[in-house]
Amino acid sequence: MREVAILGVGQTQFGELWDRSFREIGIEAGFQALESSKLSSRDLSALYIGNMASGAFIDQEHVAPLVLDYSGLSGHHFPSVRVEAGEASGAVALAQAYLAVASGEYDFVVVGGAEKMTDVPEDRGSAISSSTMDQEWERVFGASMPALWALAARRHMIDHGTKREHFARLSVLDHENGSKNPLAHYRNKITLEQVLGANAVAEPLGMLDCAPSSDGAAAVVLGPLDRARKFTDTPIRIAASQIATDTMALMHRRDITTLDSTVLAAKRAFQRAKLQPSQIPLAEIHDSYSIAGLMALEDLGFYQKGEAGKALANGEVGIGTRLAINTSGGLKAQGQPFGAVGIAQVVEIVRQLRGEAGARQVSGATVGLAHNVGGTGATSVVHILERVN
Amino acid sequence: MSVARFWRETLRRYNLGASKCPDCETVFFPPRPVCPRCAVHRKSIAKMEPCQLSGHGKVYSYTIVHEAADGFEMQVPYVLAMVQMSEGPMLTGQIVDVEPSQVKEGLEVKASFRKLREEGEGGVIHYGYKFAPASQAPKAP
Ligand SMILES: [Zn+2]
Numbered sequence: 001m002r003e004v005a006i007l008g009v010g011q012t013q014f015g016e017l018w019d020r021s022f023r024e025i026g027i028e029a030g031f032q033a034l035e036s037s038k039l040s041s042r043d044l045s046a047l048y049i050g051n052m053a054s055g056a057f058i059d060q061e062h063v064a065p066l067v068l069d070y071s072g073l074s075g076h077h078f079p080s081v082r083v084e085a086g087e088a089s090g091a092v093a094l095a096q097a098y099l100a101v102a103s104g105e106y107d108f109v110v111v112g113g114a115e116k117m118t119d120v121p122e123d124r125g126s127a128i129s130s131s132t133m134d135q136e137w138e139r140v141f142g143a144s145m146p147a148l149w150a151l152a153a154r155r156h157m158i159d160h161g162t163k164r165e166h167f168a169r170l171s172v173l174d175h176e177n178g179s180k181n182p183l184a185h186y187r188n189k190i191t192l193e194q195v196l197g198a199n200a201v202a203e204p205l206g207m208l209d210c211a212p213s214s215d216g217a218a219a220v221v222l223g224p225l226d227r228a229r230k231f232t233d234t235p236i237r238i239a240a241s242q243i244a245t246d247t248m249a250l251m252h253r254r255d256i257t258t259l260d261s262t263v264l265a266a267k268r269a270f271q272r273a274k275l276q277p278s279q280i281p282l283a284e285i286h287d288s289y290s291i292a293g294l295m296a297l298e299d300l301g302f303y304q305k306g307e308a309g310k311a312l313a314n315g316e317v318g319i320g321t322r323l324a325i326n327t328s329g330g331l332k333a334q335g336q337p338f339g340a341v342g343i344a345q346v347v348e349i350v351r352q353l354r355g356e357a358g359a360r361q362v363s364g365a366t367v368g369l370a371h372n373v374g375g376t377g378a379t380s381v382v383h384i385l386e387r388v389n
Numbered sequence: 390m391s392v393a394r395f396w397r398e399t400l401r402r403y404n405l406g407a408s409k410c411p412d413c414e415t416v417f418f419p420p421r422p423v424c425p426r427c428a429v430h431r432k433s434i435a436k437m438e439p440c441q442l443s444g445h446g447k448v449y450s451y452t453i454v455h456e457a458a459d460g461f462e463m464q465v466p467y468v469l470a471m472v473q474m475s476e477g478p479m480l481t482g483q484i485v486d487v488e489p490s491q492v493k494e495g496l497e498v499k500a501s502f503r504k505l506r507e508e509g510e511g512g513v514i515h516y517g518y519k520f521a522p523a524s525q526a527p528k529a530p
Contacts, residue, residue, distance in 0.1 A: 127459040136398055137419055140390070140505060140517065141482045142454065142461045147469045150452035151481075155471075158450070158494050202469070203453040247425075251471050251479040256450065 001102045003225035005235035005388065008037025009347040014216035014335035015185040022058055022116040026067040029217035029340075030112050037221040038231045041073055045106035047080040050093030050113035051339035056128040058116050067112065086132035086374030087288065089113065090342025091243075091381035094220070098241040101222050113343035114217035125213050129338075132375035134249040146210055146289060148250050148376050150202035153291035156257040157204070159306075164204045166309030167290040168195040171208050171332050173318055174287065178329025180360040185214045185335030195290075209290040214335030218344040225388070234354045239367070240269035240384040250376040259377035262299035266371075269382040270301065275367065277301035280384075282324050282352055282368035284345035288331050296371055297325070300382070324362045327352060342372035346383060353387040392513050402517035405442035405500060407478060418442060418478035444500035445523065446474040453489045460506040468492050472520055486521040497523040 010032025012025045026049070034041065047068050055061045064080035083093035090113030097111040117125060130139055133148060156162045172192050178184035190208060198206035228235035244265035250256055270276060277300060285300065287293025297308035302323060317323050328334040328348035331341060349368035351357045366387045373380050400406055401419050408420035412427045417437075424433040451470040454461075461467065468484040470492065484492050485503065498520035505515040 123459055130458065135390070138481050139458065140395075140402070140515065141519075142458050142464070142467060142469055142505070143481055144454065144456070144458035146456070147452050147454050147458065148481075150454075151450040151469070151471050154452060154494075155450040200453070200455045202455065205452075249481070251481045256471070 002104060004098050004101045004222055004238045005225040005228040006220050006238065006346070006350050006385065007039065007223050007228055007231045007235060008033045008035070008221040009219070009350045010036065011183055011218040011344055011347045012216050013183050014214045014337060014344070016118045017215040018118065020215065022054060022060065022063065022114060023067060023070045025116070025215065025217040026112055026114040027071050029114065029219040030067065030071055030110050033110060033219040033221045039108055039221055041076065043108045044073070044076070044078060044110060046078050046097070046100065046109045047073070048093045048097040048109060048111045049080070049082045049339070050090035050111070050342060051082055052084060052086055052089045052115060053128050053131065053338065054116070056131065058119055067114070085379045087338045088342055088372045088374030088379045088381050089339040090218070090344070091370065091372035091383065092342070092379065094343060094346060094383065095241045095243050095381060097222055098238055101224060108221065108223040110219055110221050111343060112217060112219040113340035115337035115339040116215050117213040117337060118215050129213065138249050138251070144202065146205050147202040149289040149291050150205045151250065152256045152295065152376070153204055156291065156295065159257055160309070161306060162294065162309040165192065165196065166312050167294040168192055168209065169312040170287055170290040170293040170330070171195045174326050174330035174332035177319065177327050177360055178333025180358065181329045181334060184329040184333050185212055186329070186333045205289060205291065211288045211331035211336040214337045216335055216337035216340045216344070218340045218347045220343060220346055220350070235388050236350045236353055237386045237388050238383060239273035239275070239386045240382065242269040242272065243379065243381050244268070245379050246377055248375070248378050253377070257295065258305065259295060259299050259373065259380055261377050261380035262296060262371065262373065262382070265380045265382040266300045269384050273384040273386070275384065280367060280369050281322065282327070282349065282362055282365040284328060284330070284348055284370045285325055286331065286341070286371050286373040287326065288336060288373070290332070292373065293330065300369065300371060319360065319362055324365070327357060327360045327362060342370070342381060345370035345372060346385065349385050353385060390508070395513070395515055403502060405444055405518065407440050407442050407476070408437040409440045411436050411438055416440060416476045416478055418474065418480060442474050442476055442478065446472040446480070446498055446500070446520070448484065448492060448494055448496040448498060449473045449479060450494065451484065451492045460508070470520065472498055483519045484521070485519045486525055499523045
């Protein structure tokens with residue numbers, strides 16, 4: 001296996017892009033990534049696309065050759081592969097592309113993630129968004145995604161003394177960072193009081209604990225590290241790329257206050273990268289619901305179980321501290337186009353490591369972590385990225 | 390969800406039909422074709438034994454849902470819970486016949502046969518289990 005680097009990144013605006021189609025945003029992100037890597041499309045071996053539910057959202061399956069075609073690349077006839085892993089589709093696509101390049105079979109590949117979620121009415125959208133849970137044994141009985149995360153939140157409060165204000169702080173933090181990201185879905189700041197006072201969705205979670213439905217796409221270009229200098233002055237090495245899984249339904253987990261899939265993906269990733277959680281100053285974590293972000297801080301190894309809430313309350317997490325999280329605005333403020341999330345997280349880490357993050361730049365970080373989750377944790381993916389000097 | 394798809398799981402949803410591993414004796418709900426707990430779990434393929442849950446359990450976690458899942462709009466606010474059954478399995482379902490604010494961790498409940506939801510205008514009605522406090526006699530559907 002050879003070392004793999006990210007040579008270029010691209011990302012569209014996230015939000016309600018009513019004037020833009022799925023294929024348009026997919027192409028924009030891909031071309032940006034190619035352009036920033038100085039690669040020609042003739043250099044490419046393959047295209048990978050993370051997408052969760054184009055069939056349900058826009059009645060279009062088989063989107064991998066579609067995006068390839070409208071990118072003007074159909075004449076090359078190279079492989080174009082769609083990957084589906086719920087909300088973790090983007091990171092799982094990246095993990096597949098990483099393996100293909102590491103193996104030596106492919107040299108240069110584009111990995112995109114895209115979702116067009118706002119073309120359907122809101123109730124239909126929430127039904128599609130529930131499709132990553134167990135339909136027969138969770139949804140049929142009245143479960144929604146926020147309700148399942150609320151069950152995890154309640155139990156976290158019972159078992160670990162976590163308080164409702166603790167996870168509410170993640171939404172405040174996301175919006176603070178999102179306000180500095182021109183591509184974010186939401187750029188307004190919010191206060192803790194606003195999060196606590198927002199309409200209840202599934203207690204203890206309220207409106208401002210839940211990430212939005214967004215349109216958006218993001219892309220990266222991968223290649224072998226030993227040929228990266230030809231294309232970029234700042235290659236970012238993929239130090240680890242790990243996927244782990246767990247039971248489909250939340251109720252069947254060993255412990256609903258922990259995502260074992262995240263614990264294991266992180267453990268393997270840290271082993272592979274020869275790093276400890278304490279050496280990571282920068283992370284994009286999957287906080288589709290605020291409580292999910294709090295659990296991630298513990299499951300990734302940054303805090304002991306039950307300690308993340310206090311750390312958040314004490315302001316120990318954020319830009320300017322030992323651990324900057326979700327500098328992009330996270331899922332809550334940057335937005336949540338399902339298939340694009342895992343790639344956008346990696347795009348943000350790359351921009352930070354290259355010193356290209358503008359007003360939200362973290363100083364001095366040379367390594368960062370991205371964490372993407374499918375469903376309520378049936379799939380978790382951890383990538384660790386490192387600046388090469 | 391289509392009529393056939395819902396009907397297929399009817400027996401389990403109505404009668405709490407579960408399965409037990411002949412090796413480690415763990416009870417699973419819904420029934421599983423193979424035991425995930427045993428190290429050599431292929432031994433359990435086609436040997437899982439059907440069994441029945443009593444319907445008795447305790448609330449493990451709960452939430453009051455204000456924004457309904459699709460198809461449950463008429464029921465808000467409703468309580469969704471995880472219930473640990475006395476035989477071991479954890480189930481996800483609604484708690485009814487109680488003030489939502491009275492539901493707490495540890496509350497003893499009993500499964501009863503109820504209407505779950507209607508499938509849209511003039512659609513098929515789905516039936517299955519919901520839970521009520523065990524201190525109350527279960528009402529007819
Ligand atoms: Zn067994």
